[in-house]
Amino acid sequence: MAGRAAYIAVDWGTTNRRAYAVASDGTVVDTLTDGRGVLSIARDAYPAEISALRTRFGAEPVIAVGMVGSSRGWCEAPYVDAPATLERLAGSCREAAPDVRIVPGVALRDGRRPDVMRGEEIQILGAIHAGTAPATALFCQPGTHNKWVETVDGAITTFTTVMTGEFFSLLRTHGILAGMLDGPVSDGAAFRRGLRRGIASGNLAATLFEVRAGLLLDRLEPAAAAAYASGVLIGADVATRDDLGGRPVHLLGGGALSALYAVAVTEMGGTPVIVPDGATTAGIHALWSLNA
Amino acid sequence: MAGRAAYIAVDWGTTNRRAYAVASDGTVVDTLTDGRGVLSIARDAYPAEISALRTRFGAEPVIAVGMVGSSRGWCEAPYVDAPATLERLAGSCREAAPDVRIVPGVALRDGRRPDVMRGEEIQILGAIHAGTAPATALFCQPGTHNKWVETVDGAITTFTTVMTGEFFSLLRTHGILAGMLDGPVSDGAAFRRGLRRGIASGNLAATLFEVRAGLLLDRLEPAAAAAYASGVLIGADVATRDDLGGRPVHLLGGGALSALYAVAVTEMGGTPVIVPDGATTAGIHALWSLNA
Numbered sequence: 001m002a003g004r005a006a007y008i009a010v011d012w013g014t015t016n017r018r019a020y021a022v023a024s025d026g027t028v029v030d031t032l033t034d035g036r037g038v039l040s041i042a043r044d045a046y047p048a049e050i051s052a053l054r055t056r057f058g059a060e061p062v063i064a065v066g067m068v069g070s071s072r073g074w075c076e077a078p079y080v081d082a083p084a085t086l087e088r089l090a091g092s093c094r095e096a097a098p099d100v101r102i103v104p105g106v107a108l109r110d111g112r113r114p115d116v117m118r119g120e121e122i123q124i125l126g127a128i129h130a131g132t133a134p135a136t137a138l139f140c141q142p143g144t145h146n147k148w149v150e151t152v153d154g155a156i157t158t159f160t161t162v163m164t165g166e167f168f169s170l171l172r173t174h175g176i177l178a179g180m181l182d183g184p185v186s187d188g189a190a191f192r193r194g195l196r197r198g199i200a201s202g203n204l205a206a207t208l209f210e211v212r213a214g215l216l217l218d219r220l221e222p223a224a225a226a227a228y229a230s231g232v233l234i235g236a237d238v239a240t241r242d243d244l245g246g247r248p249v250h251l252l253g254g255g256a257l258s259a260l261y262a263v264a265v266t267e268m269g270g271t272p273v274i275v276p277d278g279a280t281t282a283g284i285h286a287l288w289s290l291n292a
Numbered sequence: 293m294a295g296r297a298a299y300i301a302v303d304w305g306t307t308n309r310r311a312y313a314v315a316s317d318g319t320v321v322d323t324l325t326d327g328r329g330v331l332s333i334a335r336d337a338y339p340a341e342i343s344a345l346r347t348r349f350g351a352e353p354v355i356a357v358g359m360v361g362s363s364r365g366w367c368e369a370p371y372v373d374a375p376a377t378l379e380r381l382a383g384s385c386r387e388a389a390p391d392v393r394i395v396p397g398v399a400l401r402d403g404r405r406p407d408v409m410r411g412e413e414i415q416i417l418g419a420i421h422a423g424t425a426p427a428t429a430l431f432c433q434p435g436t437h438n439k440w441v442e443t444v445d446g447a448i449t450t451f452t453t454v455m456t457g458e459f460f461s462l463l464r465t466h467g468i469l470a471g472m473l474d475g476p477v478s479d480g481a482a483f484r485r486g487l488r489r490g491i492a493s494g495n496l497a498a499t500l501f502e503v504r505a506g507l508l509l510d511r512l513e514p515a516a517a518a519a520y521a522s523g524v525l526i527g528a529d530v531a532t533r534d535d536l537g538g539r540p541v542h543l544l545g546g547g548a549l550s551a552l553y554a555v556a557v558t559e560m561g562g563t564p565v566i567v568p569d570g571a572t573t574a575g576i577h578a579l580w581s582l583n584a
Binding site: 071079107108109113114115116144145160161162163164166167169170171173174175176202203204205206207208209210212213214216217219220233236237240 | 363371399400401405406407408436437452453454455456458459461462463465466467468494495496497498499500501502504505506508509511512525528529532
C-alpha cells in the first residue's frame, strides 16, 4: 500500500495541471493529470479546486508552482530576481489560502534584456537538488517557450526564453504555411536538412518562407515539410548559442522534443544530457523540506 | 471625359483585387478596388468575374497579375526563372480564357535557396519601365511577406521573401502576445527602441518574448508594445541585409509600412527612396504594349 501523503504538490500550468500526493520522504504516492490549467479556472474557483484536490488526496498542505502564481492565475507571487536559489524561492512563497503556498517565478529585471520564468525554475533546481544535474550547468527546457538556463553553484543566474515551439504552432495553424506542416516531426533526413539550414540562416522569417517556396518548386516533399520546418526553427534556436562547443547541455522536461534538441546540440558541438523525469517533484519536495 | 479603355488590368491578390480600365496610352480611366481576392472565388466562378469586369469597364482584353495565376487561383501560370525581364514575362503569359492573359510570377529554382514571387515582379519592372526607379537597383516591398529584390539592367536577378508582416499578424492575433499588441504602430521612441533591439538581437524568437517580459516587469508601457514589437520585427528583417551601407533602397508598395522601413534602412546606413504609386499599372501597360 502507498505511504501516507504529507503534502500535495501541484504543477499548475497554463493549460495543464499535474497534482501529486507526496510522502514526507519525497515518495510520490498518487498523481492526477488533467486539463485544469489556469486558463480554464475562474479566479474565485480556486478554493473549490483546492478542496477537490484535498478530497482526492487528503487534507494536507498544498505547494503549487507555475502559472497559478501569475497575473492570469489565482494570486500573484511576485518574481524573485536572479540569481535565484531554492532557499530564496522558499522564503518568497505566497500564502494564497490557509496551508496553500504558491512558489514565485524568477525574473531578469535590471539587465540588458528582461526575461521571466514560472515553473521552469523549480524543475531546474529540483534536478540539481536530486543530483541528476550538476550545480553549475547549462540547461535547455524545450517546449512552447524553450528556456536556456545557466546555473552557478545551485543558483539560476541567467536565462533566455525562445518562442520556438509557439512559432511552430502558430505557423502550422494559421497563415501561409497552414496546412503544409501537418506531417510527422521526427529525427531523419528532412529534420537534419532543416536543422543545418536553420543554423546557417541567421534570418528565421526568411528561411521559413523557403518551406513554401520549396514545396511549390518541388524541392521539398509535402510529407517532409513539418520535420524540415521544425529543424529550421530548432536550428535557429540553438544557433544563437555560440557557447555550446565541448559543453554538456542538460535537457529537461521536453519529452520527445528533447531528442530533437539533442541532435541540434550535437550539431553545434555540445554534449546533450537528458535529465530523468521527476525534477519538478524533487524541487517541490526540497522546498517543502526547507519550509516544513 | 475619360478616354476609352483599351484593356482591363487586374492586380488579383490573395484577399484583395484592384481592377483598372486603361487607355492605349497607359492612362487609367477607371478603377475598382474590392475584396474579391482568390480566396473568395471558386475556380469555376472566374469567367463570371471576367464578364462582370467587362460589363463594368467595356468588352476589352484582360491582363491579370498576382495570385490569380497560382495553384490557389484560377489557372496556374508557371513561374519564370530569374533573371526575369518584362519581355520574358510577356512571352510566358497564360491564356486563361479568350483575351484573358495571366502573367507568371518569378522563381529562384536552382540556387542555394528556393524563393517565389507573384505580383511583386510586375510592380518592380513597372517602376523601372516608368523611370521611377533605376534599372539596376535594390528594392524593398514591405507587406505581409516583405520582398528584398535585386535588379540588374532591368532584370530581376535575385530576391528574398521575409515573413515579417505575417509574424506580426500571427503574434498579435494568437499565442502569448495576443492582446498585448493592439496599440498603435508608428514611428516614435518605442518603435526606434524596438528597431535597435531587433537589429542587435540575432534571435527573433527570443527577442519577441522580451515584449512579454518587459510588460510584466514594467520595462515597457502597454500602449507602446505594438510599436516596439513592430520595431523588433522590422529591425531583424533589415539587419539580415549587411549590404545596405551607402546604398539606395527603393521602397515600393508598402503604404504606411514603407515609412517604417525607411527609418530602418537609414538605421542600417542605407538611403531609403520611396517609389511613387502606379508602378503595377505601369508594368502591366509595358507588358500590354509588348504583346499588343
